[in-house]
Amino acid sequence: MEGTTVLGRLTWQPADATGVVAETPRAKTIAFDVPGWAGHRAGQHLDVRLTAEDGYQAERSYSIASAPDGTRIELTVVRIADGEVSPYLTDDLHPGDQIELRGPVGGYFVWEPPLGGPLLLVAGGSGVAPLMAMIRLRAAAGSDVDTRLLLSSRGWNDIIYREELERLNGNGLTVVHTLTMSQPPGWAGYARRVDAEMLAEVGPSPAERPLVYICGPTPFVEAAAQALVHLGHQPEAIKTERFGPTGS
Amino acid sequence: MDELMLDGNAVAGMLTEVFAVEMTTAIVTCGNCGTSGAVGAMHVFRGAGIVMRCPNCDNAVAKIVIDGTRMWMNFTGMQTLEITR
């Protein structure tokens, strides 16, 4: 399972946008058809490259949010105001447009059912995307492995995949939200940044030896990983993927 | 903690393109402190070029510079790079 495949030359290939769905006011999921896509593993990402008519280029990495599904992939993009790439993807890209991508990449931050569990998935904002690929794969595979998703979002309307997570909740999957900036009236859930106490309450104990995946902006990932190590989790069981300060 | 710091996952695409094997699980042994860890767990900084640093001692284990077609890689800070073929 730990990625022993020889991949051949991994290089830029065209992808056709086929659909755009708004997830939250700032986030959209864009579906692409990628001719020749050889498939991917849940948790992997790809690099996107955009070229302007005068040759100007920009590259960004995005986690694949969808479970493996032939040549179809989904990326969830959070629009960063003043961003170089995200506003193009969320505002300008239409079905039929093309981008280039390179991937899939990554065998370090992947999960598939044979790896088992229990699973502790910790996500900051758009960091939920690769973990959602894992959750979707888990559902498609009919797995009921004990899986806990702790998802930190700014507010109720910023929760990406909120309704789908509500539907999937159960059958061994527990979704816990923390809303760090604003909470709806009557909110009884967590209303602060992820910390050791929250992780101890939500996650399996170290003795249960969970596989931990943390994804989000770098400060979020650092804080959560350090908290889990202090709680007694083995560093080797904690996999991290850092997005950088803006989380995209 | 440096907000801007990424990890080896961020440069995996570029490295995999060159080495033609899965790179995030490749194991780096730091030439300075001897700690081993997956490329995916290395600390990555984007300056004029890319610098991969040991999460234990900050030693630069790799430097990568790319122009359109040439790529310069320095691994002198690494004792060993282990890949699985």
Added chain:
Amino acid sequence: MPPIISRGFRGRREDAPPGRVPPGQYVTRDFPVLSAGPTPHTPLQRWDFTISGEVDEPRRWTWDEFRALASEQITVDIHCVTKWSKLDTMWQGVRIDTLLEGIETSAEYTVAFSDGGYTTNVPLEDLTGGKAWVAFSYDDEPLQPVHGGPARMLVPHLYFWKSAKWVRGLRLTAADEPGFWETNGYHNYGDPWREQRYWGD
């Protein structure tokens, strides 16, 4: 295979007066933070700036001594090898000429060295004659750590990797000693107007 053009993609580029921007550069209003390593946090009580190497006697300034030197305000355009240029950036700094006053040397080259181990080589004549500073303020504020504070080199006529962040001194050398990036693909001199980005340019 030529890259695929993404319809309508422009990126965030500002317009600039013609001739103002070196070839291949794009103007930005941001101040992107690029770093070869973690931000150092040397307390000012421990900070010093030294000039050493091909000199009779090394010179050293504590932070207070450094800040007591004559400084000036400079407004310059800066050009990063990663293709962004920022126009009319305002700094306050001490001229390298001031730091070199009274120092005799036969050295023709320098190596700027920084906290965290970064180095970059610049010919001595590119640091003198009012062409370079050790800057401690940007945009009327103390230079932030992410932008190289408490003090960084400012050598605006060369690509900005030559303006070492977190600088702690200059070593004057008889021979040219390529630095952190110059040993790994980046051009040894780095003139943006001749687009000297990489080896062989």
